[in-house]
Each structure stands twice: as structure tokens, then as C-alpha cells.
Amino acid sequence: MSSYVVTGVSKGLGFEFLRQLSKDPSNTVIGLVRDPASAKEKVSAELPDRSNIHILAGDLTNYDSLKTAAAETSAITGGSLDYLIANAAFMSTVDGFSAIGEIEPEVATDTLRKYMDTNVIGNLQLYNVFLPLILKGKVKKVVALTSGHADLDFINQFDIQVGSLYAASKGAMNIINAKYNTQYKKQGVLFLSISPGVVDTGNFDPSALTQKQLEALQVMMAGFQSYAPHFKGGLSPDVAAQNVLRVVENASIEKGDGGAFLSHFGNKQWL
Template sequence: MPSYAITGASRGIGLGFIQVLSKDPSNTVFALVRNPTSSPTLTELAQANKNVHIIQADVTSPTQMAEAAAQVSKVTGGKLDVLVENAATLFTEAAGLGPLDLTKDTETLQQFEKAFQTSLTDNVLSIIYTTAPFIDLIKKGDQKKILVLSTGIADVDAILLYEMATNIPYAASKAAMNVVVAKYAIQLKEDGVTIVSISPGLVQTSHEESMVKMYEAVTEIFRRVHPDFAGPLTPEQSVNYMLNTLGKLTVKDTGRFMSHYGNREWL
């Protein structure tokens, strides 16, 4: 009976993982969320599916993540097959700024510094806070796999190809996260653990007007290079791609930075 723990599971891609994985009654699925009451959809899923367990945990709190791992351990008998580290901060107030915009005035620079620190905590340190307490469970699992969600715009070649000068905190923090994942891979490979950074692709996780406009703008950027680009994936589509890739991973892949297809094709 495979077991999965997913962080940031209240909405978007994280919720997509819960929705897809819970369809198989043989799966045991743990939804780790900062606020258990924030997602009626997740609550309904847990009520309708006995294989879904909601656990309150903030990925920026080492104490809460340790408590979450202990709760998972009680249900699974001290093991976990797959850990999906999805929780992250995507947009900050400085998202629209390029590097030449940062030093125009003191207020802008301070805004950027705050956004960058937030992104480092939420997107880099959180990986350490989450991975550490779950390592022993993963080592005892049958699959021994960790997926850490990244982004294609953390790839320097992609940044240059698509000429994306903005959203520095997100892209830079995810690039730093990829380095942390590679470091983990070196230390864990002898235990048979496979840990990878995986980009989910461009995924439409919100239908709010401002977000819809953002997806439209990003889609146009990508279409300058790929005229036939169909546009954003749904969370379910992205999750199915990533789960397909997950099933093919072996310890030989550990530490890699890949797309939802398992290669470096980001769209």
C-alpha cells in the first residue's frame, strides 16, 4: 500500500496530487497544510476518502514539520514511500522587477530585500525543514523517493531563451533549492533514496482575474519561441505527468533537475 505525503496540499498543484492519488484506494495520502480549514475542497476529499489524512504543518517551522512526520509515522508504521515537497512562495511584491529596477530608490530596494528573504525561507530553508524529519521514514519506505517542485525559470538557459528578466526572488530561490537537492542526493544515494527537483510546467492554479491575465502574458512570452505552445496545464494534467515521471525514476536519477516529462523540456 504506497504512502505519499504532500506539502502545500490545500490548493493548486498540491491539491491536484491529493485528488489524483486518492482515487486509488490502495494509496495512503497525507495532505500537509498550514491551515487545515482553508480548503473546503480538501476537507471534502478527506471526508469522502478514508485514505486521505490532513495534517497541520507549516513548512517554515522545523518543529511543526517534525510533529507532522511523527503523525505520518504513526499511521504508516514508521515509513513513507514518497515525499512531495510542493509548498512555495511564487509571487512577491517584487515579482515585476528586473535587476536594473532594484536600485532606483531606497523603498524599492528594501521591498526587494524583504521579498528575497521571504523566498529564501519559503523555497530553500523549508526544503531542509521538511526533508530532515522525513528522511528516516523515506529510508524505510519501499519506493524511497522525494520530489521537490522547482521551476523551469530556474534554468539559466531558459531564462536567456525566453528573455525573462523579472521575478528574481522566485527564480533565484528555486535555483538555490536545486543546489540543496543535489547536495541531499549525494548524501542519500548510498541509502537508495532518489531525490530530484522537478518543474511541473506552466500550470494554471488560479482563475482569479489578475492571475488569468498573468497566465495570458506568460503564455505570450513562451509563444514567441514556441508558436504552437497550447498554454497552461491544469493541475491534474501536470500531476499525472509528474507521477508518470516518478514511476520511471531510479537512484541513478538522484539529484537531477528535470521537467514534468523527465527531461529538460520545460513546456
């Protein structure tokens, strides 16, 4: 029996984590979302027999809501937590398919602040309120979902121009994970940054892109093909979740994985 907290479970990869982890009825799986009412409806409709799922309100940009979620989690689990999976993230169309020099400076500044508020500061606050429970857990694993876009060698060698502000936020979180590792590995806590690869959540609409964005997308895809000729497109959320959870289970402090930045293959192969 293990206990899990997963953020951002209302859809996509987060909901798939919820689905897969709750298959084992002995697991206690707690999902944090900004809108718990709609998430509970989705769980009731798609996973009606999963009494081991608990949906709680938790907004990464609202510290008080995270403190309340941690207290509610403690009441559910008896004061401990085995796994914390920081899946929730802010994503913007501003830099998704535009090179950084093509974004208006004011827009770039505002967008970067939003990225940092959620993807970095929000996760920092999440860690702080849940670490007391993790320290009392049996497994003691803390996982942040990151991106291969934050790999400097990958960016420079294959001309990955888009997603610059998003990548910056993920790179910052990778550093924070490594720093937490240096502090808590002696207490048995594994901190890990894992990229799930390209995940097809069904939300991508190329018809909504401008000509410049389409050109930037083509440059990125050319880089992907050069980097990984076998790459054929995004993974489905169920496959992506399986891959990430496999890496999480196989990783350990003893193997030298503390603070590591890994792909869904458990190495540095991002695609």
C-alpha cells in the same frame, strides 16, 4: 500500497496531487497544510469517501510543526514513508511580473528572504524530519517542485526577465536536492527536482498589473513563444499533476535521475 506526504495541499496543484494519489484506496496519502481545518472541510466536500487521506498541520516556516507532522505521519504509516513531495511554496507579486532592476532594493531584500525562508530553508527542514521515515520506506523518492525559470540557459537565451527572486529560490533548492542525492543515493533514496510547467490555477488577473508589469509579461510571453511555438497557455492542475507523477514514477537512480532537474516531460523542455 504506497505512502505519500505532500505539502501545500489546500488548493491548486497540491490538492490535485491529493486527489489523484488517493484514488487508489490502498495508498495512504498525507497532506500537510498551515490550516488543517479548512483543508479537511475541502476534502470532506470534494473527496468525501477517501478514508485514506489524512490532513496534518505543517508549516514550512515552523520547524516544530514539521517535527510534529513527521511524528504523526510515523504513527499513521507504521514508521516509514515511500514518497515525499515538496509542493508548497511562497510566491509573491513583487517579482512575478517585474524585472529585477525595477524592484526597490529594500523590497527585493525582504521578498528574497521570504522566498528563502519557505522555499529553501523550509524544505531543508522538511527533508530533515522526514528522511528517517523515507529511509525505512520501500520506494524512497523525494521530490521538490521547481521551475524552468531556474534554468540559466532558458533565462539568458529567451530574455526571461520576471520572477527573478522566485527563480533564485528554486535554483537554490535544485542545488540542495543534488547535494542530498550525493549523500543518500547509496542508500537508495532518489532526490528529484521537477518543474510542472506553467499551471493555470485560476488566480491570474492581468487587470491588476501596472503598465510596466504588462510590458514585462509581454516580453516573457514572446520568449515563451520563441522557445516553444506550440505553447498555448497554462496547463490545468489535473493535467499538470498527472505529468509530474508520471515523471516521478518513471525516474530512478539506476537511470541516472538522482539529483536531476527535470521538466514535466521528464527532460529539459520546460514548455
